Amino acid sequence: MSGSTIAAPRHLTCAPSRAARELGLARGEFDLAVLLGRIRTVPDRQGGGGRRVERSEIERLRAEEGFPESLRESVRAVGTTEGAALMEVSAMRFTRLARLGLVVPVRFYLNRYRAVVWLYPAEELRQFTADERNAPLLTGRTPEAMRERLGEGLDLRARTWRGRHLGFLLRQAGDPWERAGALAAFLDPVHISDVIRDPYERAHVSRNRPGPPPNGAPGSPYAELAERIMTADDAEEVGRLRGDLAQAVREARAHRPAPRPAPCPPTPHADPPTPHADPPAPHPDPSPPHPGPSAPDAAHAPKPARGLLGRLRRRSSRTPGRRAVATGP
The missing domain is CATH 1.10.10 (Arc Repressor Mutant, subunit A)
Incomplete structure (x- = not known):
């Protein structure tokens, strides 16, 4: 691993804004000095993935002859x-x-x-x-x-700028996947999909793909211009970037495979529920049911009499030939 990717202890480094102040540079001048390689930075492995400047690097620059004017002039x-x-x-x-x-x-x-x-x-x-x-x-x-x-x-102004910016991004890359992302930053997504067929590798490269230099709100005219300048449009340049990207992905794959989702654990096979035995079907009664009176007949059927008169009528119906005795007043 190169020295530019070894994380220094946090107390021996400082944030870019602090480093710019100590070196007498405006933030834009500091960023340009980093891009041109005049100021070396290291990854912030302990605090969020940004870049930091080692104290020893600040002391080296401050010890140069003519500091700070010489440093400022070198990045003008x-x-x-x-x-x-x-x-x-x-x-x-x-x-x-x-x-x-x-x-x-x-x-x-x-x-x-x-x-x-x-x-x-x-x-x-x-x-x-x-x-x-x-x-x-x-x-x-x-x-x-x-x-x-x-x-x-x-x-060739846009193309030569891309070449310079690619060199800067490759110097900042910490591992092969980040180098692949740096190359992909200058290609149209269609070319990236054509070079990287594996969807998980393509997604990992996209996560490591830096965007254009930040200077404008998303969707602003500057952002659209930066996106256009960042994307290679010359056939020779596109072909070279595609070849370099394919090689970078092969090296990254050998270094460490792209992350993939963990396979789902097999679902334990559950025995199907034992079906309840259906109750036996009732055997049909061979004798047809005795038909009862229809609804109109039932409605007009005489109601049984109550009291003494009713008992006499029922008794007379059980004794054939016997007349009922009428009662007078």
Whole structure:
């Protein structure tokens, strides 16, 4: 494991905001210094997964000659006009050099006209100018092959920015899965699905996939611009990223398989409930039931008489030929 991924004890590190104050940098300058590799950070393994700066790193920077002005100047970023003045060329020539990928932007933003503004490290521009091999590009006529490519609409500023930002993300990655996520950050989801067929590996890479540099609310014009610039659109670049991602996933798989859901424990087999025996069906009575009076007949049937008269009638019905005795008043 590299030294950049070993977690230092928390009391020997400090948060980025504290480190920026101790180094005399604004937070934007500090972030740029980290991106350019001027300030080394370590993972915060004990407090939430962010990044921290070791006290020894702060002391190293403070001991450099010319601190803090030298540190601040090393992370200064300039736009086209200031960059052209720094290189002593016209703004048009500077833009051509940037579109050809000869000077690489480090940051971008959206101006009030919603136009992309690219920023370049001033120190790198000075180094480019000081290199004698670049003198023909700074004076005289631009080579014919370069002019033809520019005439075809070549503009490598977004691509060279992606290359720089990918290097930054790979330096920050702590394990092979994070490196795979860094590569996936520059590919369209369709390409990611095509390269990583396993859904669990794809989900794990997505969890480790960093988004564009934060600078704007989600759904804002800047966020949409950042998403577009972050996504590779050149066929050659896409092909290279796809190949690198496939290799990174193979290495990550060998390092540690992607997490998968635990298999469900088998459900114990329960014996089916014993069915209750149905009661035996009643045997039909072979003799048909005696039909009773129908409802109208039953309603008009004479009611039995009560009292002495009733007893006399019942007695007379049991003795044939005998007349009932009428009683007078």
